[in-house]
Amino acid sequence: MSDTLLEVRTLRCERDFRVLFKDLSFTVNAGDVVQVEGPNGSGKTTLLRMLAGLLPVHEGEVFWRGEPMQRVRPMFYEELLYLGHKTGVKDSLTAFENLRSWAALRAPVSDDRLLEALERVGLKGFEHSLAHNLSAGQQRRIALARLFVSDAPFWILDEPFTAIDKKGVAELENLMIQRGREGMAVLMTTHHAPRIEGELKKVTLGRVAA
Amino acid sequence: MWQRFKAWFHKWASPKWFFDMSASWMPWLKGIAIACMVTGVIWGLAFAPQDYQQGNSFRIIYLHVPAAILAQSVFMMMAVAGFVNLVWRLKLADLAVKAAAPIGAWMCFLALFTGAVWGKPTWGTWWVWDARLTSMLILLFLYFAVMALHGAFTDATTGGRAASIMAIVGTINIPIIKFSVEWWNTLHQPATFKLTEKPAMPPEMWVPLLIMVIGFYCYFGYLLLYRMRNEVMEREQRTQWVRELVRKGV
């Protein structure tokens, strides 16, 4: 299993005349876990948003399964799961409604599977509570439940382990290992060294002389 | 043929190429603009015959009509540049949208102002809710919208793309607005106030007008390039070639 999913070639990013990164090239293969690391302000989140298609790519090329990204973007979106800082969990919807409305814009999923995902992230008994009445950690878990619902083979996660306890982290790591065996790849930023099978690939930012 | 077009098109992606080329076009535009406007003004104001109904007051047409034509075609041009900016992400197209908007707004204002000045002796009032005046006023609002949107974003590229969408949406709406306003005008007011029809003009009147229109277009071209060049310098200030230019004191 070493199909190349994502390939990045000589990517460059500039903000307000400051070069965040340049000549950035790397590949993500099926089964890989890739950690993007670098000091604060080195452009980690910017890189993830760029690859998710939320920011335009001005210089450099991105390929998805060997095709230029701009040509296959709709296909890419079908295979992508992106989780950013802002999760899009609505205060005035219940945990279940939140997950269901997220899933509705993606592949069809049965209600049972949604409920099961909420159970896996430790929200059993809170399925029908308004997110507003849940703690910050529990709200984060509503967003993380998406990972248990999704069949997407490529995840882009921005600090997925924040605001969840040890048990939650372990559960998430198990999921990544299990899905990794099926060929799923992860590209993420994290301050926590994740426990994974095999090698943790790294992409390091912040070495550009300004 | 297609290959040559593509090669030509690609040149426009280079701000440096534009900067060098525009330097050689600008004197021409400036020269033609001055020649046309001087000829047009002298001919139109001093030699063209009087209007048999309006007397000399009609002579403001030599400012009014070119300004009104420019106000409309600049908006159209802005929409085309906006489209190119959105689809091909051409930096220069973005600059053109930004540079053209205030010029177009000025032309629009000039057309409205000269219209009011013309209206006073002709209709006896500064302003009437004439269909053309009204749609020109709405066009001015649309220019303000594009400019305000461009300025509201901290990131110039994002602001440029947003303004491009507004320019395109505005252009699709202009015919609808004109049509509505004309319909509304006939409903509310009988056609007592009508500008003298243009085609009825004798050549001694419309030839200087045509010269003025050409002069205005060249003047617009000159201003546009001037503003775009400033903008190019500012956005490319970190690049080698701009630094070099600055060092040479251009």
Added chain:
Amino acid sequence: MNATVSAAFTAQLRRDLLLSFRRRQDLANPLIFFVIVVSLFPLGVTPDKEFLSQAAAGVIWVAALLATLLSLDGLFRADYEDGALEQMVIAPQPLFMVVLAKTLAHWLVTGLPLLLLSPVLGVMMFLPADATGVLMLSLLIGTPVLSLIGAIGAALTVGLRVGGVLVSLLVLPLYIPVLIFGTGTVQMAINGQPWTGHVALMLAFLALAIGLAPIAASAALRISVSN
């Protein structure tokens, strides 16, 4: 429209309506505004019955337009701020459909109540009774156009802090044709002239707005998200 796209459309519509009903108080605000603006008019100009019945259609239409404008900020703002909009932009379902569903939800909670309230205001403004039906019809066709055009403005300004004021600058000039024909239709009915042609024209505006506005709004949302 294939099955999953239409399912996504319904799901999005249901979600947005649910969100609106969970915050019922906010729904009443544009309606109260609508009534207040209309009642300011006789106070500010004249309570003369003759004059008001002439001005009724225009006043009600302008008030409806302003009330819609006031509610536009809510269309995408909350979703932008909590990140839900990002998830919609990168979802495999077409953004066009999402925008259309959100705009329909917006119309159902603002335009439709305005329309239902309009006969009461018609009475307050001495609108001839037989023109009430035409007023409602013109609002039924016109207010969705206001929501659709408004969606473009809301999408362009959602990432900006000054959004509220700017959106009126962007959207009001584009509202003018709807205003002219909306009021015009009612006026013609009052004058006893045939007005069906104008209804057809307004339907054409609506068709154009349904076809084009969501495209512009989607493109605008992608730009706003990337800010």
